Amino acid sequence: MDVPVSLAARQIACSGCALQPLCDATDPVPRGLPAVDARRRLTRGEVLFEEGSPQVAVYAVRAGFLKSCASAPGGALHVLRFLLPGDAAGLEGFGARRHASRAVALDDCEVCEISLRRAQVLCDSFDGVAAHMRALLAGQLAQAQAHGAALATLTASQRVAAFLMEMSARWGERGYSAHAFRLPMDRREMADHLGLTIETVSRILSDFRDRGWAIISGRAVAILDPAALRHCPPLAS
Amino acid sequence: MDVPVSLAARQIACSGCALQPLCDATDPVPRGLPAVDARRRLTRGEVLFEEGSPQVAVYAVRAGFLKSCASAPGGALHVLRFLLPGDAAGLEGFGARRHASRAVALDDCEVCEISLRRAQVLCDSFDGVAAHMRALLAGQLAQAQAHGAALATLTASQRVAAFLMEMSARWGERGYSAHAFRLPMDRREMADHLGLTIETVSRILSDFRDRGWAIISGRAVAILDPAALRHCPPLAS
DNA sequence: CGCGATCTTGAACACGGTCAACTGACGTGG
DNA sequence: CCACGTCAGTTGACCGTGTTCAAGATCGCG
Numbered sequence A, B: 001m002d003v004p005v006s007l008a009a010r011q012i013a014c015s016g017c018a019l020q021p022l023c024d025a026t027d028p029v030p031r032g033l034p035a036v037d038a039r040r041r042l043t044r045g046e047v048l049f050e051e052g053s054p055q056v057a058v059y060a061v062r063a064g065f066l067k068s069c070a071s072a073p074g075g076a077l078h079v080l081r082f083l084l085p086g087d088a089a090g091l092e093g094f095g096a097r098r099h100a101s102r103a104v105a106l107d108d109c110e111v112c113e114i115s116l117r118r119a120q121v122l123c124d125s126f127d128g129v130a131a132h133m134r135a136l137l138a139g140q141l142a143q144a145q146a147h148g149a150a151l152a153t154l155t156a157s158q159r160v161a162a163f164l165m166e167m168s169a170r171w172g173e174r175g176y177s178a179h180a181f182r183l184p185m186d187r188r189e190m191a192d193h194l195g196l197t198i199e200t201v202s203r204i205l206s207d208f209r210d211r212g213w214a215i216i217s218g219r220a221v222a223i224l225d226p227a228a229l230r231h232c233p234p235l236a237s
Numbered sequence C: 001c002g003c004g005a006t007c008t009t010g011a012a013c014a015c016g017g018t019c020a021a022c023t024g025a026c027g028t029g030g
Numbered sequence D: 001c002c003a004c005g006t007c008a009g010t011t012g013a014c015c016g017t018g019t020t021c022a023a024g025a026t027c028g029c030g
Helices: A003-010 A020-024 A116-125 A127-153 A156-173 A187-194 A198-211 A226-230 B003-010 B116-125 B127-153 B156-173 B187-194 B198-211 B226-230
Strands: A038-042 A047-049 A057-063 A066-071 A077-083 A102-105 A109-115 A180-182 A214-217 A220-223 B038-042 B047-049 B057-063 B066-071 B077-083 B102-105 B109-115 B180-182 B214-217 B220-223
Touching (some): A066 A187, A077 A127, A127 B077, A127 B116, A127 B127, A156 A187, B156 B187, B198 B214
Antiparallel strands (some): A057 A109, A066 A077, A066 A102, A214 A220, B047 B102, B057 B109, B066 B102
């Protein structure tokens, strides 16, 4: 009924968390390390960390959803990625010690906060943790590059189709249905992620519905024809 | 006169190399590590590593230029970034142990190859090296995200202007003139990097010339009005 | 000099953006 | 209970940026 309960119901198991090695890899806890990390509750619209702010921790989404945004030159805002339960955030700060993006809660959510000191000590103490960190960073790098390539080469319909399939896959990975799910973001956030306008996104979703490829009613999505969406032709309007 | 000499003349000092810590941080060389790493010579068009191939090493550009490409769904090719002397390549393979992109030489060039085994051992032996690796990955991640944001939000002219300023800055960082330099890539590669067509790129460069903001003749660039390029208005054609 | 590749320029078109009106869901208050 | 507000999403008509197609220009090189 109250927020904590509903959050608990939606929360992911720690075994599926990207930062799990930084939580419990510490059986032999190194000297004086904070044994347990802070959990933070966020409500819709609340900011986890601000663009340009000093990096003091890395984060893992435990329940709920967030978006990661960057302000492009010109004032426009771009949504870099959407964070689902189990995802890690704030890693890009390892470079300049400052966050290059802003993380905002899409709804009520809970994140685990691993202080930078703890992360550093664990990386230095356990080779496996450091390697895991590299793997995470490399994975996000590859993903960011793929997203850039998609923005540069795909048409509007292809981008929307690819986005639906990506969300579908991410739900599938987490053990939920890949065919029917709810989108955690509104049209504006979707559009800002895909480099389109809300009108275009809306039109394309309607088009997919008319073709019988997918049904999107508000935030509810049902994938009917994955193959069609995957091979979505350049000209689909 | 011959290739080695011209390469030597163009090569960057090791002190400016992103992977320097993996070369000489090894004064107390750990057990049986290959003491020196391979250097590879590449000629224009030659592939350093292939997309999808297993990651066996990471690389640093010593002389010459490369591009990093990804094939987007649909066959189109996107140029993720251009590699200048001192830049590191192949790090994104740390995730899936496979390269997510292809690196191709833009001209005759030389790269230092650090075997994955060596990189791993050094990361495990020296905390500083591991942290440096994280910083490099995070930096590339932030950069890839910024590029994605640029593709999503900027107009064609803004992208071209931003690209010129970026190249200018990178030359400046390396101690060369930031006002006059030669581009290592042709129009097609520039266009594929910016998500545009060669015609559009060409038109915009001509436009910049007509406005007296920059002179671009073939691959030679002279930046005349950095401020104008930085605040390039949305509508510049 | 002539051939080919790269780059530039021009004209018409189309994809996606802009502006605006409309719909429907939800919440508030009369 | 229904009028009224707001807000998210949808749909339509028009327009502009950037693409497409096509023709020249320029340069390197045999």
